[in-house]
Amino acid sequence: MKWGCIQDVASGDKLLYWVLIFVLQPYFDSAIDHWLKDICKDGGGMSGDPGWSIDHISVTGSQACFRVWADPEMSGIEPSEATYSDEDMRRAIRDTLNALAVEYPKKSREVELMVERYCA
Secondary structure, three states: OOOOOOOOOOHHHHHHHHHHHHHOOOOOOOOHHHOHHHHHOOOOEEEEOOOEEEEEEOOOOOOOEEEEEEOHHHHOOOOOEEEEEHHHHHHHHHHHHHHHHHHOHHHHHHHHHHHHHHHO
């Protein structure tokens, strides 16, 4: 994956990767995980512009999952809502962070730490 591009992402994952681009944008005055940490905690979630949201759903007795939504008029992606497993979310976070590190090499060390924290 190239930072900011989802053309090479499997069609069922495009929604997730499109939203993660906004979650992980390199706000250089903040840590990369400034929003990610709020999404990955039990019952966590986040939403923002241009019309997206991720909700961490804890399910008793089974692995957590994530409900992801994006305004189809902004994303161009249908369906506009999907649920992803914890494993799929971690893979997508890792892919997106690694693409960010290639595009912004000064963030490489921080990306390594975020991959260890959120994708292990």
